[in-house]
Amino acid sequence: MNVTTLAKAPQREVNYAPRVFDLDAAPLRELNLALHQVTDASDEPSWEVINPKGSHAVAAGVAQPIAVEVRGSVGYYCGGMNDRASITVHGSAGPGVGENMMSGQITVKGDASQYAGATGRGGLLVIEGNASSRCGISMKGIDIVVRGNVGHMSAFMAQSGNLVVLGNAGDALGDSIYEARLFVRGEVKSLGADCIKKEMRPEHIAKLKELLDRAGITDVKPEEFTRYGSARTLYNFNIDNADAY
Amino acid sequence: MCGIVGLFLKDKTLEPQLGAMLSEMLVMLTDRGPDSAGIAVYGAATKGKAKVTIQSPSPEADFAGLEAELSKKIDAKVKLLAKSTHAVIDVPAGKVEAAREAIAELRPSVRIMGAGEAIEIYKEVGLPVDVVKRFDVTKMTGSHGIGHTRMATESAVTTLGAHPFSTGPDECLVHNGSLSNHNNLRRELIREGMKFETENDTEVAAAYLSSKIAHGQNLGQALESSVNDLDGFFTFVVGTKNGFGVVRDAIACKPAVLAETDRYVAFGSEYRALTKLPGIEDAKVWEPEPSTVYFWEH
Secondary structure: OOHHHHHHOOOOOOOOOOEEEEOOOOOHHHHHHHHHOOOOOOOOOEEEEEOOOOOOOOOOOOOOOOEEEEEOOEOOOOOOOOOOOEEEEOOOEOOOOOOOOOOOEEEEOOOEOOOOOOOOOOOEEEEOOOEOOOOOOOOEEEEEEEOOOEOOOOOOOOOEEEEEEOOOEOOOEOOOOOOOEEEEOOOEOOEOOOEEEEOOOHHHHHHHHHHHHHOOOOOOOHHHOEEEEEOOOOOOOOHHHHHHO | OEEEEEEEEOOHHHHHHHHHHHHHHHHHOHHHOEOEEEEEEEOOOOOOEEEEEEEOOOHHHHHOOHHHHHHHHHOOOOEEEEEOOEEEEEEEHHHHHHHHHHHHHHOOOOEEEEEEOOEEEEEEEOOHHHHHHHOOHHHOOOOEEEEEEEOOOOOOOOOOOOOOEEEEOOEEEEEEEEEOOHHHHHHHHHHOOOOOOOOOHHHHHHHHHHHHHHOOOOHHHHHHHHHHHOOEEEEEEEEOOOEEEEEEOOOOOOOOEEEEOOOEEEEEOOHHHHOOOOOHHHOEEEOOOOOOOEEEEO
16 A cells, blocks of 8 residues: 555545525626536535525536525526525525426425426426426426425426425326326316326335335325226327327 | 515505515516516595596696696696606696596697596606616605516507506506407497597406406405406406505416515515515415415405
């Protein structure tokens, strides 16, 4: 072992204290540019954003496994396209939080506006308050856990992934759904076209337990949920189904 | 896209700041609607008096001498206060209709923006910040007000195509969205005797509500009816002499945020419009439900 070589190795600068961005002082582009310039998450693992005041696209397009704490409410598309980062919004989120997320986790401590997690391909989106309309629209592999209620047209055309709702779901849940799985603990106001109630088999209980664990939810049991999914009657065009389209 | 803001004050001590607060909210939503902006402010009503807000493309020529000519024509003393392209004329309460007719005759190029005991309406083409400055909105006082930043979709970018629209006494409406059955509805309302200034869809919505109110519905009922009768996308914020209402269509794709504290109720197309309001950190903030009428009254 050559100790001297080790001692001569260039020192890497690691910033363990969170790097703080005040959006009252710095423009949003500066924040997102800095987040995009991270090439090694272990250099700057921890970030904090203060005074977001409803800004759009806060921490969108992050592609490293860093942690971003956002202190306040955000506007459109927070954490959009997120890849591996763990983003926590200590407030509410505007439309399209976590849109097209690839991986990682986004947690919203407050409510989320419409189309939360839309088209998401992976990762976990946790909304501790309510989500409004079109939550998980066209989801393609993302897992979404909502502690409160979701609004109308949630999981519209949902293709894969899991939507877990501890509260109630609004009108037309899972309209034109493909292979996503929906678990609702409360009432469903109405089911959309081709979405039906399904049996909870052991693999679903196990999956739900895993999702609740990952979302840090310990006060409800998987057995309290009802599963909904596709009846698979609209997959191919059939003239007899014309009214259902 | 368009931006809407609204502020309904519960705490009278905030009234001197209404214009300043609304202006700040409006300018914050510039990028939702940079082509025109407008504002309706409900100030103090004076017993026996009404206000008529007028607009002219050539204000210097049109407003000169109008006060005296109008006083003579309707046989009552009126007072005209010009603000850029707009002017507010104080007339005796019973003389609003006479004043409307006389203005049309005396100054054919002048348009009536609105009339009532409390309402004043200002709207123009241009960036919200410039429109606010042009009409000195920051200095206005009042109990409630509504503002709009416009990105035109359904009709031309003109002063008259800007919001708010007023088609009844002390009534006004701003709209984010687009209506798809406005041509049919306009024809029906014209048959009822309503007059239209533009091809704009929002003017039809305002006239629809005024017609329902004229037929005996209160504003809340008129808004309930609009959910069934209007086709298309809309988030509406409406003002009356004492009230302030919000309604969204059933699809509710046009954004809306409400905030309420002991001191005010505020509306914004986005939360960022509300971030400078006093005590917003502790306000109840929520997204209004689709097809649900929210209404506050003094």
